[in-house]
Amino acid sequence: MLWWTYQQLRVSNPKTRLATVEKLAQSEHADSVEPLLFALKDQETEVRCAAARGLGRFRDRRAVDPLLQMLRDRAPLARAAAAEALGQSGDSRAIDWLVHLLRDAEPTVRSRASMSLRQLGWQPDNDTERAFHLMATGTLRQVAALGVGAIEPLVGLLRNGPPDKQLEAVKTMGEMDDRNVIKPLLEALGKSAPAVRIAALEALERFADASAYEDVERLLADPNPGVRSAAAETVAKCDGARAVSALVRLLKDASWEVRQAAVRTLGNLGEATAVEGLCQALRDKDRDVREGAAVALGRIGDAHGIYPLVLALLDPESAVRNTATNSLQLIDRHWLKTEAARQALPEIKTAQNHRDYWVRHSATKLLHQLNSVVPEKPDTPPAPVPAAQRPDRPVSAAFAILADLLRDRDRDLRLAAAAAFGQLREMSAKSLLTAATRDSDALVQQAAQSALAALN
Secondary structure, three states: OHHHHHHHOOOOOHHHHHHHHHHHHHOOOHHHHHHHHHHOOOOOHHHHHHHHHHHHHHOOHHHHHHHHHHOOOOOHHHHHHHHHHHHHHOOHHHHHHHHHHOOOOOHHHHHHHHHHHHHOOOOOOOHHHHHHHHHHOOOHHHOHHHHHHHHHHHHHHHHHOOHHHHHHHHHHHHOOOOHHHHHHHHHHOOOOOHHHHHHHHHHHHHHOOHHHHHHHHHHHHOOOHHHHHHHHHHHHHHOHHHHHHHHHHHOOOOOHHHHHHHHHHHHHHOOHHHHHHHHHHOOOOOHHHHHHHHHHHHHHOOHHHHHHHHHHOOOOOHHHHHHHHHHHHHHOOOHHHOHHHHOOHHHHHHHOOOOOHHHHHHHHHHHHHHHHHOOOOOOOOOOOOOHHHOOOOOOOOOHHHHHHHOOOOOHHHHHHHHHHHHHHOOHHHHHHHHHHOOOOOHHHHHHHHHHHHHHO
């Protein structure tokens, strides 16, 4: 009946051919081997795979050479089926072929080859073979410990694997201390998956290799903001002084995450050439970027940052104001006495009419601080005051402003103005404070009474 079997293996319907092969595979007769070998050349991948699996069950030596040739099949599933059958055959002639198959581009083929090699009792001869074997079994974490022998298989996975395996390969190389991985990591910067590019940048950051600077700098213009952010930090590690100008340009990036990474990196570099750009970043629309710029200016410690940081004390966000205060202290403990702080007085006065309460409140507080330390110098000298009319001490330039605030509709502003008068100890404010003791708000009344007590 073999003639009928061969006829069934030649019909045009692939389902009929497949059913015939599956029936042969279930047979226990050695006569089924030859028809199964014939089916290994079928045009349908599914039929060839079924024939290979059937031959694996027979463990017939006649099948070894055809199965070895099938390891070159164009279809990954067919190569995997042939590898599985060779493992079942127990024939050691298959070992060298299967070791080579550990480098196959398809993970399914590599996995099947690895399983069959274990069945045949194979052990790796060197670290490179060991690395390919570990990768085929999916245990990439152990590959990094193999050192230089692991690089070749990881590069192969990076070039031929799917994006998720490329990512694993890059992360594994990032765990290695061998500088030979720098070249393949630079190659990974050109991969299509953003996650792979980011992982490569993070790995390169650890090596801080100046030769990688230009490749990394190109990614500052990457279409993905996550990549640009990672590139900002890595490029500084490659060559900090050279990276400053590129990072300053990044302060105008469309993504707040990228701008935040740029200000953070510039602060870590501590280069004074970044101060001008960071001062502009204090006016960024994003709060975190403004806060980061304030931190960076404090770390750099350049006096040119005082003026913009004083203005940052008027920021609507408390986190920015607090950070600006800390940075001013880092730059100059006596910043209130500097000319740069004095130059901010016009903006501070204007801010007292701002629509945001906290801006107005901060302006009043700041104006009091500045004038209690550095009296404002008028543009023209005042007319001499008769000795009998002179107060015990000069009237502060903030007097008129505080007097207006003491009558403001905002209770908190009236409260702050009363407290400020007490700290200034302006004798000429007695009448104003006396009137404030009759304020509609009890807290303002108490503040006015405390201020009057300070004057007496």
